[in-house]
Amino acid sequence: MKLPFRGYNAILYKEFLVVLRDPLTLFFMFVPPLIQLIAFGFALDTDVKNLSMVVLDEDRTVESRQMVDRFVNTGTFKVKGEVHSPEELARAIREGKAYVGLDIPPGFTRDLHAGHTARIQVVIDGSNSTIASSALNTSLGITFRQSVLQLLNATSGQDIPVEVRPQILYNPAMRSPNFFVPGVIGLVLQIATVFATAMSLVRERERGTLEQLLVSPLSRWGLMLGKLTPYLIISVLMAVGLFVAMRWIFHVPIAGSVGALMVAVVFYVFALLSLGLLISTRAQNQMQALQMSMLFILPSVFFSGFIFPRETMPWIFYAIGACLPATYFIELMRAIILRGASLAEFWQNIVILAGMGVALFALCALQFKRRIS
Amino acid sequence: MPAETMIECENLTKRFGHFTAVDHVSLKVAKGSIFGFLGPNGSGKSTVIRMLCGILEPTEGSARIGGFDSTRQTDEIKNLIGYMSQKFSLYDELTVHENLRFYGRLYGLRGSALAKRRDELVGLTHIEPYMNRRAALLSGGWRQRLAMACALMHHPTVLFLDEPTAGIDPVARRELWDLLFEFSSSGMTLFVTTHYMDEAERCTHVGYIHMSRLVVCGQPDELKTLPVVNPPGTKRLEVTCEHTTQALQTMRHLAGVRTATIFGQSMHLLVDAPLPDQRIVDELKRAGVSHVEIHPMGPSLEDVFVALTTQKNGGDK
Numbered sequence: 001m002k003l004p005f006r007g008y009n010a011i012l013y014k015e016f017l018v019v020l021r022d023p024l025t026l027f028f029m030f031v032p033p034l035i036q037l038i039a040f041g042f043a044l045d046t047d048v049k050n051l052s053m054v055v056l057d058e059d060r061t062v063e064s065r066q067m068v069d070r071f072v073n074t075g076t077f078k079v080k081g082e083v084h085s086p087e088e089l090a091r092a093i094r095e096g097k098a099y100v101g102l103d104i105p106p107g108f109t110r111d112l113h114a115g116h117t118a119r120i121q122v123v124i125d126g127s128n129s130t131i132a133s134s135a136l137n138t139s140l141g142i143t144f145r146q147s148v149l150q151l152l153n154a155t156s157g158q159d160i161p162v163e164v165r166p167q168i169l170y171n172p173a174m175r176s177p178n179f180f181v182p183g184v185i186g187l188v189l190q191i192a193t194v195f196a197t198a199m200s201l202v203r204e205r206e207r208g209t210l211e212q213l214l215v216s217p218l219s220r221w222g223l224m225l226g227k228l229t230p231y232l233i234i235s236v237l238m239a240v241g242l243f244v245a246m247r248w249i250f251h252v253p254i255a256g257s258v259g260a261l262m263v264a265v266v267f268y269v270f271a272l273l274s275l276g277l278l279i280s281t282r283a284q285n286q287m288q289a290l291q292m293s294m295l296f297i298l299p300s301v302f303f304s305g306f307i308f309p310r311e312t313m314p315w316i317f318y319a320i321g322a323c324l325p326a327t328y329f330i331e332l333m334r335a336i337i338l339r340g341a342s343l344a345e346f347w348q349n350i351v352i353l354a355g356m357g358v359a360l361f362a363l364c365a366l367q368f369k370r371r372i373s
Numbered sequence: 374m375p376a377e378t379m380i381e382c383e384n385l386t387k388r389f390g391h392f393t394a395v396d397h398v399s400l401k402v403a404k405g406s407i408f409g410f411l412g413p414n415g416s417g418k419s420t421v422i423r424m425l426c427g428i429l430e431p432t433e434g435s436a437r438i439g440g441f442d443s444t445r446q447t448d449e450i451k452n453l454i455g456y457m458s459q460k461f462s463l464y465d466e467l468t469v470h471e472n473l474r475f476y477g478r479l480y481g482l483r484g485s486a487l488a489k490r491r492d493e494l495v496g497l498t499h500i501e502p503y504m505n506r507r508a509a510l511l512s513g514g515w516r517q518r519l520a521m522a523c524a525l526m527h528h529p530t531v532l533f534l535d536e537p538t539a540g541i542d543p544v545a546r547r548e549l550w551d552l553l554f555e556f557s558s559s560g561m562t563l564f565v566t567t568h569y570m571d572e573a574e575r576c577t578h579v580g581y582i583h584m585s586r587l588v589v590c591g592q593p594d595e596l597k598t599l600p601v602v603n604p605p606g607t608k609r610l611e612v613t614c615e616h617t618t619q620a621l622q623t624m625r626h627l628a629g630v631r632t633a634t635i636f637g638q639s640m641h642l643l644v645d646a647p648l649p650d651q652r653i654v655d656e657l658k659r660a661g662v663s664h665v666e667i668h669p670m671g672p673s674l675e676d677v678f679v680a681l682t683t684q685k686n687g688g689d690k
Binding site: 006007009010011013014017018021022207208209211212213214215216217218 | 426428458460462463474478479480507523
């Protein structure tokens, strides 16, 4: 008579009591993820708005002032002040007082009316590439449109030949929280869950209770599933908290079904908890468990597509990303939350997450020796 | 009257890398006996227990519990043995009641069978008043009783206790031993490691392990008659006197005295048989020590272990 999950009930009973009685475990499962979500969510804002700009207007005409207004009207720039020489302009940028300097040289209006090329100079601080490229694109757009309108006026007064009417779907205001916060949830869930189970078996090893379990007829599948179940429930509750924060603190609307979200969470968390258990079968103490967990958590910050699109990565990083549960979960989150996708449309992600979960769980049970070393 | 052998091992050896923790240990423990396993820290006592219980694989040799092989028939062994590890492995967050329930369930007990067994053990260990107290808040003595109750939930026939009395008060220590005798009389086999010589004296059988090797194994009374413990032409004396430290120095310089050791208010001497008691009294008087009383005595287990260890070390050199 060999029951594969022998002892599961006992471990489940004990583990629930231990988790609920230890306020520190509960605190560390609930509070840091929320703080991380809020911190990450606010910090990861790539909306480029109100870049400080200094203006060197050497022309001092109505036209030159209109030019400055066109820059300001885009919302991308905000005039921080006037400068009076190119040196002063350069210094303002070097000292970080402004990201952009707009230099309108004398004779701008004269050249404009005479049909010569009227030149303006835009000096951009390139040290932050995101900000620089945004500033560059906006400035080019302004001047290009201005030139075309001028040409049309001068020739026949025709309408502009081609005009783009952009329609931005799913995140029309292009708010960065909508993009980042679902990803942050994936990351934050990962940190809390992997740590929770990575520590749990190691703690028993350190305390000596593991030895007591080993002399009992407890099966390793029973042990692992009994350890995993309480944390699965806690993690799902935690995910609900994170979604609530996303919806009402970051005002990210959930386009898809909440049910689909929760299904995705269950599969994802199961895989992560199994990963944590796998770590705890190897780690001899809590320090090792911590380091091994970090080894898995760090790559997912970079290679999961959480910040940087995976498509542009070198193949090796793309491949690493493909091995991470976070990659599939974050993709799924964005699809469901932003685009209202259904699980059926992303069944591959669910299948991969489920496969990873089952494989990791089986691996940790098989890895676990019913002996001490 | 050869009783059934419950625990036996042959050439049990464990090496961790280049370090040999247990070196060819062979022993047999009969059903119903209390086997006292002695030795200094780090001599390999716990490692032997772990191998016997089947949670540590021996590098060499074999062990059997109740006829089942410790490495291959672990499932059979697990229901047979109870194990109380050195640290009284309890879950601190759980109450006494919950710890008992957990260990009961772990062995497949449930419902009324679980409740009945729990009540039996609570009665036996008198832990009733602390049932709802968290294990973390129990004193050493109560922790040890709870750990023992947990190890007994499933009616084991062999109980391993790894230093069950380390760090607990003398009353709890005595009560524990009373319980152990009770278990043994009901047919349970006990394997106990300890540092205390007085505990060793109470065991039916003792083994002494030193530097990973089993130095000696047998009944205490038998061991005390070993020739190495009682060198021919010597006698053991117990000397009660004042200023024992001063007396000890004197005795160590007296010709004919082989060893001298202090035991509280008295000294134990191993002397050449022809040395008259009066000579000792005179010598002590000259050193200013009075009120001297001398009685002949037999060797203690400690004498046995000291003699054997010294002989062993001498043999190595």
